[in-house]
Amino acid sequence: MEGVKTEAQWIVMMGFLVSLGIFFLAIIISQSTLVGQTTAEGVLEFPKNDIQDLKHDILEVEYFNRTLCTNLGGTKCGTVMGNISQEIQQISLYRKSAIASFSFPATCSGSPPQRDVYIHYNNGVTAYDEYEIRIYC
Amino acid sequence: MVKDGAQLYTMEGIAAGLIMLLTTYLVLGSTSVYTPGDTHITDMQLEQVGSDILRVMDTPVRLNNTLIDNSLNRSDLEQMVNTTNGGRFFSTFTNTYLCNPEVVANAVLSGCGDIQVNASVWYLTNSGSLGTYMVPNPNPGLSSVPGPGVRVTHWIHTNYKPGPAASVPGDMKNEPQELLLEVVMWKA
Amino acid sequence: MKGKSGQLPVDFLVGFTIFILSFIMVANFVPSLLVGLQRTTGIDYDAVAYRTGVVLVEDPGEPAGNRILGEVSPTDKMPWELQDVAFKSEIDRLGLAISPDTPNVLSINKINKFFDTSFFDDQFSSPTNDYRTRLFFSSYQYGYNITLQNISPMKPGAPALSMSIGQPYPAGYGYIRRYVLIRQNTNATVNLNQTPVEYIATTPAQVNQQLRIRLDGSVLYDPTIPPAYQVDLLREPFTIQVTNLSYMLNNSDPGNNTYSPIACRSNLTGLGMPLSSPCEWNGAAPTYATLRNIYFYDDTGTQIAGYYTKMNLTVDGVREPDANDPVDPSPLNGGLGYQVTNNITLDVSPLWPPGTIEFDAFRSLDIGLDFTEPSPSPPRTLITGEFLYDYNNATVPDLSTGMLEVGIW
Numbered sequence: 061m062e063g064v065k066t067e068a069q070w071i072v073m074m075g076f077l078v079s080l081g082i083f084f085l086a087i088i089i090s091q092s093t094l095v096g097q098t099t100a101e102g103v104l105e106f107p108k109n110d111i112q113d114l115k116h117d118i119l120e121v122e123y124f125n126r127t128l129c130t131n132l133g134g135t136k137c138g139t140v141m142g143n144i145s146q147e148i149q150q151i152s153l154y155r156k157s158a159i160a161s162f163s164f165p166a167t168c169s170g171s172p173p174q175r176d177v178y179i180h181y182n183n184g185v186t187a188y189d190e191y192e193i194r195i196y197c
Numbered sequence: 198m199v200k201d202g203a204q205l206y207t208m209e210g211i212a213a214g215l216i217m218l219l220t221t222y223l224v225l226g227s228t229s230v231y232t233p234g235d236t237h238i239t240d241m242q243l244e245q246v247g248s249d250i251l252r253v254m255d256t257p258v259r260l261n262n263t264l265i266d267n268s269l270n271r272s273d274l275e276q277m278v279n280t281t282n283g284g285r286f287f288s289t290f291t292n293t294y295l296c297n298p299e300v301v302a303n304a305v306l307s308g309c310g311d312i313q314v315n316a317s318v319w320y321l322t323n324s325g326s327l328g329t330y331m332v333p334n335p336n337p338g339l340s341s342v343p344g345p346g347v348r349v350t351h352w353i354h355t356n357y358k359p360g361p362a363a364s365v366p367g368d369m370k371n372e373p374q375e376l377l378l379e380v381v382m383w384k385a
Numbered sequence: 386m387k388g389k390s391g392q393l394p395v396d397f398l399v400g401f402t403i404f405i406l407s408f409i410m411v412a413n414f415v416p417s418l419l420v421g422l423q424r425t426t427g428i429d430y431d432a433v434a435y436r437t438g439v440v441l442v443e444d445p446g447e448p449a450g451n452r453i454l455g456e457v458s459p460t461d462k463m464p465w466e467l468q469d470v471a472f473k474s475e476i477d478r479l480g481l482a483i484s485p486d487t488p489n490v491l492s493i494n495k496i497n498k499f500f501d502t503s504f505f506d507d508q509f510s511s512p513t514n515d516y517r518t519r520l521f522f523s524s525y526q527y528g529y530n531i532t533l534q535n536i537s538p539m540k541p542g543a544p545a546l547s548m549s550i551g552q553p554y555p556a557g558y559g560y561i562r563r564y565v566l567i568r569q570n571t572n573a574t575v576n577l578n579q580t581p582v583e584y585i586a587t588t589p590a591q592v593n594q595q596l597r598i599r600l601d602g603s604v605l606y607d608p609t610i611p612p613a614y615q616v617d618l619l620r621e622p623f624t625i626q627v628t629n630l631s632y633m634l635n636n637s638d639p640g641n642n643t644y645s646p647i648a649c650r651s652n653l654t655g656l657g658m659p660l661s662s663p664c665e666w667n668g669a670a671p672t673y674a675t676l677r678n679i680y681f682y683d684d685t686g687t688q689i690a691g692y693y694t695k696m697n698l699t700v701d702g703v704r705e706p707d708a709n710d711p712v713d714p715s716p717l718n719g720g721l722g723y724q725v726t727n728n729i730t731l732d733v734s735p736l737w738p739p740g741t742i743e744f745d746a747f748r749s750l751d752i753g754l755d756f757t758e759p760s761p762s763p764p765r766t767l768i769t770g771e772f773l774y775d776y777n778n779a780t781v782p783d784l785s786t787g788m789l790e791v792g793i794w
Contacts, residue, residue, distance in 0.1 A: 068209040068397070071404050075213025078408060079220035085415065086224040099432035100237035109248035109349070112488055116252075117352035117375070120271075124373065128356060132373075140372050147321045147375040148352075154327055155319055155377055156350065172608070196608035203396035210400025214407030221411045238431045242561055245435070249564035252489055256566055258537075258783040260614035260776070293536065294564055300536055300788050 110156060111181055111188050118148075118162045122177055122195055126168070158183035168197035240347050243312075243382050247349035250294045251380065255351060278318060278353050278378060281364040283333035290314060290380070311384050313346075318359075319377040322368040330366050332378075346383025353378055430559025433527065434793040437520055438561040441531070442789060443488040444480030446495065450737075452485060454617050455606030455746025457738060464620055466498040467737050473504070479519045483568060487613045490784065493569045494621060494735075496533060500548040507550050516550065521793075528552055530792040533565075540569045540782035551792070558794035566784040568613065570621050573779040575772045578629035584770040585633055594764045597682070597771040598625055598752040600736070604775045606746035616774075616781060618736050619745065623774070627729045627754065633768040634671050674756045674766035676700065676729065678720040679712065682751035683743045693743060693750065698723075699730040729754065 121144055129137040145161070152160035164177040177193040255274040277286040291314060316332040358371045448462035465476040479499055481491040498504065505515040509528065521527055530551035539546060546567070575596070577584055586592040605616045616623075679696070681689040695711040697704065700723045705712065711734075712721070733752070736744045744750040756766045772778065 068206045068400065071206065071209040071400060072213045072216070075216045075404065075407075078217050078411060082217075082220050082224050082411065082415070086227070098237055099429045099435075100241040103241045103432070103435060104237060104244060109244070109252075113248070113252070113350070113352055117354060120354045121375070124354060124356070128373070136372075140374075143321070143370065143372070144375050146325070150321055150325075150327065151319050151375070151377045155379065203394035206394065206397035206400035207403070208400065210402070210404040213404045217407050217411045221414050225414060225417075238559075241431070241435065245438070246562055246564070249489060253564045253566055253786055256490070256613070256784065258566070258785075260610060260781065294786075294788075297536060297788075300534055 105185060107158070107181075107183055107186055110158065110183070111186075114148075114152075114160055114181055115179055115190065115193075118177065118179055119193070119195070121148075121162070122164055122175075125164075126197055156183065164195075173197040239384075243347040244349055246295065247347060247380055247382055248351075250290055251349060251351040251378070253294070254289060255353070274351070274378075275353055275355060278332070278376065279355055279357070279359045281332065281359060281361065283316075284335045286316065286332055287314060287334050287336065290316075312382055313384070314380060314382050316378060316380045318353075319379060320369055320374065322366075323370055324368070328366055328368060330364075333364065346381050348379060348381050350380070351378045352376070428525075430793045431561070432559070433521065433523075434559040434561040434791045437529075437531075437793065438563045438789065438791045440478065440520060441481050441499075441791070442491070442563045442565055443482055443485075444478065445482045445484050446476070446480035447478040448475065449480070449484075450620065453746075454484060454612055454615055455602060455619070457619060457742055457745045459738075459742065463737055466492070466495045467620065467735055470504055473515070476519060479516070481565075483617070484612050487611075489564070490566045490568055490613045491787070492620070493567055496546070496548065496567065500533070500550055502550060505550075509552055528555065528558075528794045530554055530558075530790075532790045534788055535567065536564075536786040536788055539567075539785050543569065546785075546787060554792055555794050558792045560790070560792050563789045563791075565787050565789055566613075567787050568784055569782045570623060571616050571779045571781050572624035572626070573772070573774055574626045574628060576628050577768070578632040584768055584772070586767040586769045591769050592764055592767060593769050594755065594757040594766060595680075596627065596754045596756075596768045598754075599749060599771050599773045600744060600751070601749040601773065601775070602744055602746045603749070604773070608746075610776075613784070614781070616776070616779065618774075620735050620737065622732060622734050623779075625731045625733065625752075625772075625774075627731075628727065630674060630725055630727050630729065630766070630768070631672075633766045634674060635764050635767050671765040673724040673726045674768075675758070676721050676723045676725050676754060677757055678753075678755040679731075680753040680755055681743070682753060684748045684750075686751075689743060693739065694736050695734045697732040699728075699732075700725050701728055725756075 125137075125141060129140060132140060148160055148162070152158050159180070159182045161180045162178060165175045168175045174194055174196050176191070177195055179188070179190045179193070181188040251274065254277075255272045257272045273289070274286075276282070277289070291312075295312065295314075315334060315337075317329050318332060319327060319329045322328045353376045354373070355376060356373045358369050358374075359365050359376075446465045448465055450461055450464045451457055462475060463472075465479065468476055481495045481499060482488060483490050483492050506513050507516065508514060510526070516529065517523060517527065521529070528551070530549065530553065532549040533546060534548075535546040575584070575598075584596060600618060605618060607615075679692075679698075681693040683689055692712075698712040698721075699705070705721075705723050731752070736750065738744070742748070751771070754768075756764070756768060758764055
């Protein structure tokens with residue numbers, strides 16, 4: 061290797077350095093695709109309307125349970141409430157890809173008569189639980 | 198005759214140039230440059246608008262002091278779904294709210310007339326499986342093929358099985374139940 | 386390369402030139418790699434518009450009083466829509482919703498206050514622009530245009546809603562549209578000419594020359610009523626119209642030269658006229674009654690000193706004392722003294738407690754219209770009784786639908 065002349069190797073070195081710099085830039089840029097998300101997508105991802113709608117509907121179910129359901133008779137009312145609970149869970153799971161459930165006591169108690177409603181929602185990204193929605197009977 | 202000792206520099210220069218160009222080609226070809234998705238802004242606006250319209254349609258405008266009985270519907274939306282009144286639903290959704298000419302004249306969501314809407318109802322059948330039916334649209338509009346669009350949903354509590362019997366599937370439960378109304382909006 | 390000639394070999398130059406040219410080409414590619422990371426559209430105006438829309442439509446503002454509408458504690462700050470201009474700095478956030486539990490249902494009083502540019506500074510280049518700090522939460526000089534209009538008609542007698550603040554739209558901007566329901570104020574009419582006849586004294590014991598309007602918090606803030614439909618007199622003004630007062634005038638002794646026990650009774654000072662003493666109206670029944678005072682009574686029936694809230698008084702179509710003055714019924718200072726032939730209209734301001742809480746979900750408040758003639762004059766009117774302001778007697782308007790648009794640039 062004594063006859064090999066090495067004076068001009070600095071040019072290739074410069075070339076390598078520039079290449080390395082470009083690769084480094086590429087690594088940085090590739091990271092941005094992992095974390096980048098526009099605000100609009102962030103808004104779309106958060107299920108604000110779904111949760112508000114679910115809460116509104118469950119309170120309507122609670123009102124139904126307190127008023128019209130009693131007219132159906134005890135057994136029928138129980139079946140209907142069970143079915144409603146299933147409907148909300150199943151439809152929410154298959155159409156909204158979210159777990160939604162609720163519960164409240166069968167009767168009102170206390171003075172003034174009241175009961176607390178519990179709502180659970182989880183769509184895999186956002187979880188929402190509301191424990192004591194106080195309803196006056 | 199000609200000294201070829203300095204060809205070294207030429208060679209090195211070409212080699213360095215080739216290396217840099219090759220690298221750049223590789224890099225540009227592999228990284229996907231992420232441009233912010235401006236198209237999602239329209240989706241966000243449409244989704245909020247659709248949810249708002251369904252919420253407003255589902256709110257009764259006055260307090261009904263008497264207990265709800267089997268024949269009364271609490272809100273306009275409930276009544277439209279329970280009577281499968283697709284004409285009224287779509288005309289209210291589009292002409293009263295989304296593209297009301299008296300109100301939207303000042304607004305700037307252009308291309309309002311291009312927005313197509315369709316609606317379907319999801320329910321749980323007698324046997325516990327998921328069922329669905331479309332809300333009939335008397336004026337389907339320019340194109341009935343949905344493009345990329347926005348889906349908004351609204352829960353509806355109904356006190357009886359929706360009718361008339363010819364418009365709804367037979368396997369719906371004949372009792373108070375929960376339905377999910379799905380509305381899809383897209384630009385034709 | 387070593388030598389003393391000072392000239393570069395051609396090969397070196399060629400090689401170096403090729404290198405440099407390649408380098409320049411590559412360097413020109415690099416900005417295109419980074420262009421995706423730059424702010425292509427500058428500030429995301431649509432995001433600011435969306436956020437502003439949510440604050441306006443789904444938030445009641447700050448301060449807004451208790452989340453449960455009828456409850457109020459002494460430490461609660463006055464709701465922002467009732468605040469006086471001197472305390473504008475107390476307003477932290479502007480929101481139009483009735484409560485956090487009623488998204489998309491807006492209060493007409495908050496709407497009117499929000500779009501009142503004589504209260505809030507709307508100047509684009511003003512450093513004290515009130516909307517920027519209370520709605521956008523930014524010192525950046527956003528241009529904005531916020532518009533609200535109604536879709537379904539407002540309540541009968543109310544003008545159509547078309548309000549806006551801000552500047553005209555430029556070429557490019559962020560935008561959001563929200564659909565809302567608008568809750569309007571309530572009113573009641575006490576028609577004194579109705580069948581069956583009410584509000585008139587038929588025995589001497591009933592003569593007290595005062596009509597009471599009863600505002601019962603436990604009725605109005607009934608917790609079984611959804612908050613969007615509750616009549617919230619703590620925050621909403623209301624109007625009471627008393628009509629056909631002429632049917633209550635004291636013509637129990639129309640000059641027949643015989644006295645009537647009813648006509649002679651005066652209980653303002655607690656002294657009753659002896660029943661044997663004749664008292665006539667000099668031959669003719671009175672043609673008017675005199676509104677002497679407006680009193681406030683608390684839960685136990687005790688009169689509250691001074692006035693609990695302001696009101697605008699209109700007697701027979703004429704504003705009293707004048708078009709700009711709210712009535713200050715101070716009985717200690719001699720009181721009012723307006724002759725009423727037929728109608729009285731009271732536009733009562735919200736009952737947010739000025740100090741001591743006398744009205745909320747657990748208390749009731751009475752407003753008494755007092756027509757008591759000073760002793761020993763016989764009463765001019767036989768009005769008596771109590772009108773209950775509740776959901777059956779008061780006119781509660783339907784919710785009207787509307788559309789709110791927010792543009793930001």
